[in-house]
Amino acid sequence: MMPMSGELSLVLTFGTMVCLAILLFFLFRQPGSADPWKINRSAIKLGKRLGEGSFGEVYQGLYNNTPVAVKTLIPGTMDPRDFLKEAQIMKTMQHPNLIQLLAVCTEQPIYIITELMKNGSLLDYLKVRVGRLRLYDQIEMAAQVASGMDYLEMKNYIHRDLAARNVLVGENNVYKVADFGLARVLQATPMLSSQSKLYYIPVGKAIFPLRWTAPEAIANERFTIKCDVWSFGILLYEIMTYGKIPYPDLNNSQVKRMVPNGYRMPCPVDPYCSKDVYKIMLDCWKENKHDRPTFRSLKITLRNVRV
Numbered sequence: 001m002m003p004m005s006g007e008l009s010l011v012l013t014f015g016t017m018v019c020l021a022i023l024l025f026f027l028f029r030q031p032g033s034a035d036p037w038k039i040n041r042s043a044i045k046l047g048k049r050l051g052e053g054s055f056g057e058v059y060q061g062l063y064n065n066t067p068v069a070v071k072t073l074i075p076g077t078m079d080p081r082d083f084l085k086e087a088q089i090m091k092t093m094q095h096p097n098l099i100q101l102l103a104v105c106t107e108q109p110i111y112i113i114t115e116l117m118k119n120g121s122l123l124d125y126l127k128v129r130v131g132r133l134r135l136y137d138q139i140e141m142a143a144q145v146a147s148g149m150d151y152l153e154m155k156n157y158i159h160r161d162l163a164a165r166n167v168l169v170g171e172n173n174v175y176k177v178a179d180f181g182l183a184r185v186l187q188a189t190p191m192l193s194s195q196s197k198l199y200y201i202p203v204g205k206a207i208f209p210l211r212w213t214a215p216e217a218i219a220n221e222r223f224t225i226k227c228d229v230w231s232f233g234i235l236l237y238e239i240m241t242y243g244k245i246p247y248p249d250l251n252n253s254q255v256k257r258m259v260p261n262g263y264r265m266p267c268p269v270d271p272y273c274s275k276d277v278y279k280i281m282l283d284c285w286k287e288n289k290h291d292r293p294t295f296r297s298l299k300i301t302l303r304n305v306r307v
């Protein structure tokens with residue numbers, strides 16, 4: 001063997017060290033440090049408008065040649081830094097009954113890029129099918145939502161805005177929970193659309209969906225997974241009534257005063273709601289949050305409802 005010159009061995013040692021450093025960089029890189037989820041707006045091609053949500057418009061789009069949904073947020077509805085922190089968690093939530101977050105653009109207006117759901121929101125889906133669904137279909141919707149929420153419960157993650165408007169409908173009767181975690185970073189702003197003023201009221205610096213929120217969450221300004229269970233009971237009411245607004249006969253101040261004093265919506269009669277399903281709603285609306293069921297048990301109970 002030829003003896004190595006001093007210079008050659010120095011170059012080789014230096015080269016080895018550089019390779020080692022690159023290897024270590026990729027091995028121990030923090031997933032959030034060079035965030036591949038944070039993309040440039042130019043990576044998105046906006047297409048037709050899909051609808052208007054409470055906090056901005058939603059468009060169909062193309063990202064990496066894949067059809068996606070692009071939610072645009074009205075500037076001022078959230079602090080981009082808070083949102084990015086929450087998005088880091090949201091993107092790790094993966095379940096067949098949860099909308100998958102694909103990417104975010106964090107310059108104003110913020111873009112949230114998610115999987116596309118062909119049939120839009122569950123609220124709209126219900127409203128155009130009044131009287132045309134079987135109890136079996138309605139239970140299936142609720143059971144799939146409970147399944148997605150069971151996953152969030154297991155991950156100790158709280159939705160804070162569970163409602164039919166935040167469930168999306170795909171092909172072949174697939175239902176997915178959307179917008180989990182977003183409510184945490186939303187701020188009270190005069191820029192809210194007129195639609196959101198119908199659902200949300202300002203509480204401190206935040207906004208709460210009054211008719212879907214458990215009374216203790218409004219009182220303490222603190223959410224728990226048991227508040228999501230309360231909202232699930234309201235969502236079940238929306239499913240059974242084909243998208244009626246909860247507490248249809250009460251104004252906001254009556255809801256704020258009467259619900260903490262024990263008032264609960266009666267069993268819907270038109271459209272008819274089975275006593276078994278109404279019992280589930282009442283369980284979700286128990287005053288003591290610890291008496292409310294878990295999403296795991298709701299999933300099982302729904303699978304056993306007589307249809």
Ligand code: AMP
Pocket residue numbers: 050051052053054055056057058069071099114115116117118119120121124165166168178179
């Ligand atoms: P949102 O801002 O989530 O309330 O959405 C407003 C409307 O946009 C909804 O009612 C849907 O019709 C539509 N939309 C939102 N997200 C999606 C999605 N991922 N796929 C298809 N349509 C969507």
